[in-house]
Amino acid sequence: MRVGDLDIDELARQVQRPCGIDVCIGPFLVNLQLGLTALLPVLWRMWGDYPLAVPGQVRDFHVRLDHHGWLRRWWRPQARFTVDGRSPFQPLAAAHHFPMLEWGLNWCVARRAHHLLMLHAAVLERGGRALVLPGAPGAGKSTLCTALAHRGWRLLSDEFGLVAPQHGRLLPLPRPIPLKNDSIEVIRAFAPEAEIGPAFTGTRKGTVAHVRPPRAAVMRMDEPATPAWVVFPRWQAEAPTRLEPLNRSDAFLMVAGNAFNYELCGEGGFITVARLVERCRCYRLGYSDLDAALGVLGALAETEP
Amino acid sequence: MSQRMNRSRHAGALLLRALRAPETLPTLSSADWDLLLRAARHTRLLGRLDADLAARGLIEQLPERVAHHLHAARCQVQYQQRRLTWEVDRILRALDGVPVEVVALKGVAYVLAETAAARGRLFSDVDLLIAEDGLAEVEQRLRARGWQGAGLSRYDERYYREWMHELPPLRHLERDTEIDLHHRLLPRTNRLHFDPAPLFAASCKVAGHESLRVLGAPDMVLHAVLHLFMEGDRHEGLRLRDLVDVWDLLGQFRGRVGFWPALLDRAEQFGLQRPLFHALHHVHQLFVLELPVVVEARLRQWRPAPPLAWLMTRLVRLSLLPDADGRAPLRVRGARTLIFARAHWLRMPSWLLLRHLGYKGSLQLRTLFGG
Structure with a gap:
């Protein structure tokens, strides 16, 4: 089963659950959870071929993208990237959601994968x-x-x-x-x-x-x-x-x-x-x-x- | 009990098990490993788990992904230890001919003195203790040899110089290791503040390092205890790794003749009975470290009044719980705030505390409205 095999509504449902979805990206197993749905169409396309992993495995990164602050939902909305519950960098404009997710993943790999x-x-x-x-x-x-x-x-x-x-x-x-x-x-x-x-x-x-x-x-x-x-x-x-x-x-x-x-x-x-x-x-x-x-x-x- | 609280407790239990009985980890389920990895990373204890598992030859029995994370942590620990021992080497070279005793503290001391607390330990700063009357010369010499301050605001500069137990951090132009020059173990303004002179008198040489010293065993333990209770962070709470340091040091020194009475006497001499009481209580409770009967009897006299002892025990236990992911449970956050407030209360007299909070608050307001 691959990300693109889910229809987009099903992907939206799964990725917003507290447990999110587990996606294989190269050697890494990424748990993704979204509180921000605007990036779903681009995510669905760009990540479409990545396999979904069987649940219950050890994940390398638990990644989340959501709105930053409740007020910010309406006023200059911002997106916040977190990995394992911590935000390594400042929130960005919510419109830059997908680049932020990708940069965030780069950060995870660069900071963590020192076995390579x-x-x-x-x-x-x-x-x-x-x-x-x-x-x-x-x-x-x-x-x-x-x-x-x-x-x-x-x-x-x-x-x-x-x-x-x-x-x-x-x-x-x-x-x-x-x-x-x-x-x-x-x-x-x-x-x-x-x-x-x-x-x-x-x-x-x-x-x-x-x-x-x-x-x-x-x-x-x-x-x-x-x-x-x-x-x-x-x-x-x-x-x-x-x-x-x-x-x-x-x-x-x-x-x-x-x-x-x-x-x-x-x-x-x-x-x-x-x-x-x-x-x-x-x-x-x-x-x-x-x-x-x-x-x-x-x-x-x-x-x- | 909330789901978040359950998770936090589960993560805490896993972490304690990993520290106490690493040999049982190969039977852990993947779901538990998933949680344990995060909890250990947040508490900066991943390198420690790796060291304990590797020493028992158990790495190969773990899930592959777990082994990768542990391997990565090992590289990071080795890198930091290399970098920091090199920094110490450079500092000592720069200070050649300056007639002061340089006493290494915390991580650097553990590594150089090859204590059990050093294994797999991450640390990012070099902490040194130098007698106050030699401090100006040391700072001058280091500045002349390429170390610089971080360009703090005037308020922060003054905060350090007038009230703290260390100088504003220094950093060499070509490297990014921070060095903290301490002249005492607690801020001058701390209610528990004590004269640091006896620390130097009891310090000892480190094998293989002519011009470097470390604290005597009881002082090393007391410093780890102070670090646990005084250096907390409002969000992070008390750091489990600081308690692990205390546990490790006790485990190593407890067999030495006269160690326990010396530790208790020293705590009395410096007026640190209360912090030592709490630390020993939790090391005993969480890591099942046996205390000699005589020690227990003396400790009992240092015990605060029962309601206070109960409250403190509860707050400490809650704020030591690791966050596995995201926001800590409400109760844990509450406990951390109280512990942090207590540390600040001890840190400075009330007039200074009010002033300090007022200043920090105005900064926050400025960022909020300016940004």
Whole structure:
């Protein structure tokens, strides 16, 4: 049974019960409870393929989104995100409900999942091999990731490269991809088949619209992938497409510096990053044209053994 | 009884069981684990559960998700302990040549002195005790070496400097660990305030750290007791982990010859009979720690009048209950408010308390209308 198999009224009923619903999102089991129903249509679409879990299991995060303060229901309404009964951040305008839920989940993962090394990276897979795209905000990671996810690559994650220290493989966490500002139109033009949700204007990151994770990616979210390439993308207007090899020691520092919890993982973090870099070919990718960038990355997958 | 109260009690019972008898945890149901994980996380005792379970080799018998959360907590504990011992190392280096005794308190002391209370313990600040006459030089030296204040308001700065038992927190420019320099264990204005000089005289060296000391065993216990009753938070109530510290320290020191009489004498010397009475009572009740008969007899004399003792016991028990999710039951919130009010009442004389509350209240009003 998946979220989208419930009709929306049934979803509304279940998610408003005190016990909420248990949803599998990648390796995590999330208990979701809503006191705010405005986001149901977008939630139903964006989370439609996530499996509902059998009740009675240990959940990783108990997440709630509701109105903040009774007065606020009418006057400048605000939404409050809580995890396990605590609100880690200030309430936001109620109209930004879905982005808030997604950011809240990011917060939960980043702050809690320290049994994994968490890279700040998009991850995609093709032919059993994973491409890791670590990226600072603004490097064009989400746009590139969305484009790849609609051109034959399987989406593992847009935000978190979750590396399991036991085997060094990457765990999928396919989530709605938040496109910001101009990227929304870029993707509409590039991949008309991408399912894009409503645009939320005036958020702290500008206008945000989410791309529904491709169904196949969610169906296969229990299949980890072996890392094969680490590519640091950098979008720059008018820049020619250039893929430059990166030596492993530089790549090591860049990957470690980009992880959410490298320092926290201590020696384990060092070993995990070292193994990841050792088994990967590492590059820097400068680009302005999406098609050309995709061609270069596709060629990697075709040609490299 | 409300459903919320039932849940809170159940979470409390699970947590106590986990602390007292970790070996029974592999039989816990998933639903109970779901609740226990949250309760342990909120009370900052998840790392402690992990340490106890790992020491018994039981992690592999737990549900996979539980093991992941415990593993994550372990990484966090190790990281904090690494960071804080490094901070202490840097502080001692900066203070090289300054003729003062530096006494580590609480978490840092537990870790450096390798006490049982250190296992799986999360702590976020470095707490140090320094004699008041050496404080200015220490602060100056640290500021010269890159530590800075947090830019407090003038009121807060004055609050610390004039009335508190510690300086405004310092933080190194390049790191984010907070250090608290104490010159006494209680605020100057506290009704239970006592002269800190004997603490230094009874402090001891830590193996492997030439220039660092920790409190003597009885003082370490008394400080943990004070922390439990005086540092509460209105929302969090009394912290179970503070009581766990007291339990751990007692468990470790109780076998030492002369420990119990020394503890009771010290409490008398400092005028801390009442807090010690309550702490021992609850450690005995909740963790089934046996007190020697002689100790019980002396403690009985410190017992408040029966209605007061009954009320205090009840309030403490209620406010120690963990929140599993969201708002605590009404009764628990009430108990926490009363305990917090009591701590504040002890903390400052009434004129100062009124002034302080007036100031904090006006701040809240300002945020409410300005924001």
